[in-house]
Amino acid sequence: MDVERETYRPQPDFGTPEVRGAATVTLTIDGREVSVAPGTTVMRAAAVSGGSIPKLCATDSVKQFGSCRLCLVEIDGMRGTPASCTTLVADGMKVHTQTKRLEKLRRGVMELYISDHPLDCLTCSANNDCELQDQAAAVGLRDVRYGYEGENHLAQPMDISNPYFDFDPSKCIVCSRCVRACDEVQGTLALTIESRGFGSKVSAGLASDSFLSSECVSCGACVQACPTATLQEKSVKEIGKPERATVTTCAYCGVGCTFRAETRGEEVVRMVPWKDGKANRGHSCVKGRFAWGYAQHQERVLSPMIRSSIDEPWQEVSWDEAIARTASELKRISAKYGRNALGGITSSRCTNEETFLVQKLVRAGFGTNNVDTCARVCHSPTGYGLKTTFGTSAGTQDFDSVEDSDVILVIGANPTDGHPVFASRMKRRLRQGAKLIVIDPRRTDLVRSPHISADYHLPLRPGTNVAVLTALAHVIVTEGLADEAFVRERCDWEEYRHWADFVSLERNSPEFLEPVTGVPAADLRGAARLFAKGGNGAIYYGLGVTEHSQGSSTVMAIANLAMATGNIGRRGVGVNPLRGQNNVQGACDMGSFPHELSGYRHVSDAAARALFEAEWGARIDPEPGLRINNMLDAATDGLFKAIYIQGEDILQSDPDTKHVAAGLAAMECVIVQDLFLNETANYAHVFLPGSTFLEKNGTFTNAERRIQPVRKVMEPKNGYEDWQITQLLAQAMGLDWAYTHPREIMDEIARLTPTFAGVSFARLDAEGSLQWPVNEAAPDGSPIMHIDGFVRGKGKFVVTDYVPTDERTGPRFPLLLTTGRILSQYNVGAQTRRTANVVWHPEDLLEIHPTDAENRGIKSGDWVRLASRSGETTLRATVTDRVAPGVVYTTFHHPVTQANVITTDYSDWATNCPEYKVTAVQITPSNGPTDWQEEYEAQATRSRRIKGPNSSEERGAMEPAE
């Protein structure tokens, strides 16, 4: 399969979905013999064998419907002309797809369609990329007998409300592919076919609804399914038909959808989900599908800049000058304050290769282990918890596994917003009848959505995850529901007994804990029984688990539950962290933590160190380095002076903004490498412009440990790919790096990392993706882990005692704030805020329960002051019973909200992952921004001034609207 830049042609369409199973049915189609799995349609069998039957209403992303009658065939021994898309294969069947009789019938059908379709093909934006046109040609339609005078749909107005695609009903042939795509692929059920017969038309919900005002989440599935130009990307109209297609990986979330970047010249026309992508299987969400325009945004910085103090305006300089200055500053600081005054931050948004190089530069070049990554603030407890219990810092399943789950337990995750494409697959399984348990303080969309209703929603008080999980374990153990046979065989029995005795204590019963967790004991018991006895049980979790003072304990409690019920080591079960950013898994794998080399080997491990020292020709410190928060503490103490930050905005994403600002302000050299002047750059002395995922080669690793290629579709506008910038810096610091392509970096990673031993770019090109471990024991990778035994040997049960957070409500701060994210925006929003996605989320809103709102005289839309021990901010309220009384909720996608001014510096006991999900707050009516917001804004504006290279003229702030 050659997936490197190929000439554009549409992806093959087999007409109906693939059926899993062995190819045991053999039939003949137009004289060609073909074997397929039972249950396959004649249409698909024909396509598989290289033929092609005309079709309009069938496409392989949705179930066959049989409405257009274009796909008729003749079958020996069968009367009439059955539709091939609804006829299943049978052994020995003889099918004829091209006969005179069929030709005539098909032409008749086609004529009817075309007579109600504008014949402006030559000027249509879909010209030469339209199935209707192709099929008309395929059936040999030359003229139309019905004329266009009669009643038709040609004058209907277009719906252009969606920022990314248009709906032109005059071109619609009412094949309902869009409706079925929205139902089956996306699961939103936003579209319907209104009325019947000739008057029928596609509609986004109510008659008055446009796409934008409807339930539509802009995933693009309908656009992809549409055979005509009725639903089409605006960008195709603007730019024209693509010429080339390159398969690459989405740079937004941890689902890791693969796309075909379809380009014309150096311009991206559209991103279309790749059908062969194993993570997304041809589906996408609004971010990856449409929100890639930030690469061209006017605020993107393309020249390096320096300044000697953050009060000065930026000065644009050449790359040579910027790199030379950075290297000399780093050397000066190292000489003056010692090597441990230096450090670096790797990014989960950058590739594996880039991340690997940053930590290599820090360890081998700076000579310190002070390297950390933003995964610290999201999934570090996953690494700790799963390594302790199972032996591997990663999830156990591939995404396909959910197709075999019977009970799905979702805790602290909001997949429909955070991991939309996986959520669609999960919802499909739920519509097929799998049971659902949701543990979340908020009534997330998953709890109740079209054709889905959670069997149990346990709306716990924020901060009581461990108590709820222990109570579930209490029910399972005391009611004899545990899978002791599994435990005896696979886990340490003594440790299990110790744990089982602990969870059985009366103080861990649901009844005893109800006042603490707020979860009705009867519901909790019901959920426990369902999970233990409902068949294959799979647990999916997100940041609502990790970002707590007991984040690591919660991950271990989840692992305990999976082991106790025997739900590990096969399809349909497992423990599945849903990763936030695209390459969180990869950043962790690549040795971004201060105590670990790539592949999770501790720096005190002399054998591992020796391997790296030999390869790198440098000594590696056997002592762990500083974590981000400790670097900042050391900076305020005057001991930490320089930091190299690649692709991260720690000022906006890390807790307790004021503390982060103070730490950064105390440093002598802050180097930020990013696309935009982000918030952290307000405290930077060197700005190195970065490249987007469309401008570089490399790999990302998604939440299922799947390593997937990122391919360059255009030259970096800033001049260099990010790994090249790190290499320039390393060379200027005297290191002899000479990589010419990221594939050489991957080769080095494979040499040094046992779980990556079998990974190479050549294999990734040939196989599309690989799931680590890929090595001698698992030459083809590992979709599912711990099949015959745990990586650590015996599974380890760890007692997880509920220890309440020190963040408590009281008279001054009586409410609990928890934070999350929404579909259209991504993380701190640096990219999505610079796309049309802002139409769905122009600002962060505070959700508050009607009772709490009424007590405070607050209505939806009012400005409110949100205050905690750490600070205060203002934003607008929305009154909703999605949150329980006593709980408020907001997102943190917009810097002006400064939600992290509110969050405290409490963190996970084992990993210091910040406790974003619980902050005691007070809400009061307000009439505008706080002093801090205004001061911050003024500082940001001042700090973003730029002087041109040859002029003294200053340009204004780069982000005026913020």
Add this chain to the structure above:
Amino acid sequence: MSAHTVEKLVYMANQIARNVTHEPDPVAMIADHIHAFWSARMKADVFAVLDGPAGAALEPTARAALDRLAAHAC
């Protein structure tokens, strides 16, 4: 280093201690954890205050673990 930083280190050690009370050997567990995850300077900073008022705020198991590590360190 500042009082604030020391206070934080003591808090971290106590937090670990409170989360491993049910381990068969909590002191060993705390010592292993700090050994594996704290930088050399963080360890040195907290060793330096063991006998002062900051050290008095340590949970007994955390104190025992740090004593054990400090003894190994010198």
